[in-house]
Amino acid sequence: MNLYSLFRSRFPAEPEAPFLIEPDGATISYAALDSRTARLAARLRTLGVAPGDRIAIQAEKDVAGLFLYLATLRAGAVHLPLNPAYTAPEVRYFLEDSEPALFIGDPARGVGARRTETLAALAEGAAATHFDDVARAPDDLAAILYTSGTTGRSKGAMLTHANLASNAETLREAWRFTAGDRLLHALPIFHTHGLFVATNTILLAGGSMLFLPAFDVGEIVRLLPEATAMMGVPTYYTRLLASPDFTRDLVRHIRLFVSGSAPLSAETHREFEARTGHAILERYGMTETNMNTSNPYEGPRVPGSVGPPLPGVEIRIADPATGAELAQGEVGGIEIRGPNVCAGYWRMAGKTAEAFRDDGYFISGDLGLIDEAGYVRIVGREKDLIITGGLNVYPKEIEEKIDALPGVVESAVIGVPDADLGEAVAAVV
Ligand code: AMP
Secondary structure, eight states: HHHHHHHHHHHSSSSSSSEOOOSSSSSEHHHHHHHHHHHHOOOOOHHHHHHHHEEEOOOOHHHHHHHHHHHHHHHTTTEEETTOOOOOHHHHHHHHHHHSSSHHHHHHOOSSSSSSEOOOHHTTOOOOOOOOOOOOTSSSSSEEEEESSSSSSSSSEEEHHHHHHHHHHHHHHHTOOOOOEEEEEEEEESSHIIIIIIHHHHHHHEEEEEOOOOOHHHHHHHHGOOOOEEOOOOHHHHHHHHHOOOGGGGGGGGOOEESSSSSSOOOHHHHHHHHSOOEEEEEEEEEEEEEEEOOOOOSSTTTOOOOBTTOOOEEEEOOTTTTTTOOOOOOEEEEEEEETTTBBTTHHHHHHHBBOOOSSSSSEEEEEEEOSSSSSEEEESOOOOOOEEEEEEEEHHHHHHTTTTTTTOOOEEEEETTTTOOOEEEEEE
């Protein structure tokens, strides 16, 4: 059960059907996707990558990086994407912790990896055109995505082939993706949202993506008329609304806007609907669990709510201290169980044990309630993480920097509401 083989079983019958469209209009077909990833997977093998080995990549968003993810799956290896903004010491920690067979990125940063290559060199040396996908068991790892705790070291969430396959299938169905869809993809691909929610769902549907290097209002406005769906963090939607160029006429072919990774304010939801006629569909997930809840495709998309649990996902609200389930309507810790939940944290048995209840529920660290309609509402986070423009900021990291400045005795960093970023970072010194 190799996730890539599952994708291939859904490729459009017409091999020249488009998979990716780049901003300049260049199109990469499904046939090209298959042959390019075959070449890359064969190249990985000649470089000594064995099934189960980690392949870490730190690179700016690019088609080649997306293909490396798919080639890694084909080779039976484990994809480990790193935020391009990570500093050299951060990268060093991730490589030493994960011990990859191969690091794709700045050669000066490869300490801890068995071998280092640049993305360009990797693609050049690839000659074969055929590759038999390595057979994988459902519980074999497909990816490790590092997520941070508010204290201590980053943890690698271990995502299996079955985790990713089940969630992508659930989302494809829930959000009605088909081969006729063209997704506007402006999200980063080192994070669960752009990498799995967007890409895997499109691959299972046999649809296509307009693949942008980053979010840019002008580019979104230019390309929206060619898309049928868009996924974004709330900041994308507030920024679009701030632009007078963003008009109802642009979205005439769009059937779905999805938001997640941070709370979408009820105000933005309403303003967006007034401007475009579209009720943004808000969903809730996290690196460790993939997607957990979603407002319905058909039925009310309630502003300020993340909707009911997705099919196959169980959610309960529990007393954070004891784990006892709370009554409907009470606020407590959101706990999740299902085929979507990761296999634990890489080489951190203690942290894994702390994150799960004895009956298998994962403790999300988010606080919320389930309303009378069965919709989940998130009220805050147990961990005091700040999410600004969809990106996680850990107060402690900034406090340490501020505390190191001359004249500072102590500081506290907090998130404050911000119309553009959702939360902005404020420091009390
Ligand atoms: P990450 O693992 O980086 O995707 O961050 C996951 C965290 O983002 C979750 O634990 C939530 O705190 C937050 N999150 C994701 N989606 C939503 C949402 N729709 N509303 C509120 N918070 C969200």
